[in-house]
Amino acid sequence: MATATQRKSNYVVIDSERCKGCHLCIAFCPKGVLKPASRINRMGYTPAEVNEKKTRECTGCGICALMCPDVAVTVHRLKKR
């Protein structure tokens, strides 16, 4: 997981072990930042993950977290000091 020191934009962190693969976050993300993972988690679901190519496009709007039924998403927003 990348830390804040490497970030230039807002970002989301998805807890892949909580995620049940409903993919509502992927369907509602306005920037298409999220995608289904290519692996399955311990519960046997395909979790959502951040598409590494589009990390910088995340605006931190929080719609993914709003629609997530499993509270798996944490949204981090960078604020000017």
Add this chain to the structure above:
Amino acid sequence: MAQLEYNELETILYQKPEALEEHPFHFCPGCGHGIALRLVAEIIDELEIRERAICVASIGCSVNSYEYFNFDGLESAHGRAPAVATAIKRCHPHLIPFTYQGDGDLAAIGTAEIVHACARGENITTIFINNAIYGMTGGQMAPTTLTGMYSTSTPAGRKPSLAGYPIRVCEMLSTLEGTAYISRVALHSPAAVRKAKQAIKLAFRTQLAGLGMSLVEVLSPCPTNWRVEPVKALEWLAENMLPYYPLGEYKVIDAVAALKKEDHHA
């Protein structure tokens, strides 16, 4: 987080509310219960009433809701959650009991309880999750199942000649004098979820102000028993449930309208 390179502060916009326990929900993927429980937990945190809130769970998929909330909760007999919440409120008026009930609980076996709790004007809050089906028992017809809708007990679709018509709970209860705030919201889009949160918050504030019975009906998807994928379930909800169950506020007494205005200005 010791060094922030870009002269920027990091803030967390969304995370798991403190009023929810660590362990994950047991619900199926894409279930609306997860969203609704999270909204309730966020509101409990925002209103800072975690020490006083008591969840009264019902029977159905909502049965384990007290397992997820990081505050007191108890389980009532099938459909009797409003009666239990009434007892809590009357014995301990400083507590904030709320019932979390599904449609199989509130609109079927518990119809008498909710109607009389509303008629008495008990100062409690009810969160009513309507997914138009019996979720936990395997997708049988509920009183709220739409006409023509498939369920395991109506395999050819619900026929009014045989099974009657779906109950519109909000419309029915809003005719009772004791109710202060009755609203119907849905979870089919981000905008709708935000409105749902506002409505649930107003319902809790109604109770905090001691104005009377508040009830929020939440139209919620049940992808497993509707036999559709989670994203399609939300579309199905918008296409089929919204025309029969119109969203909106069915009863807002003047005092609640004043609260709402105050909230809006804040």
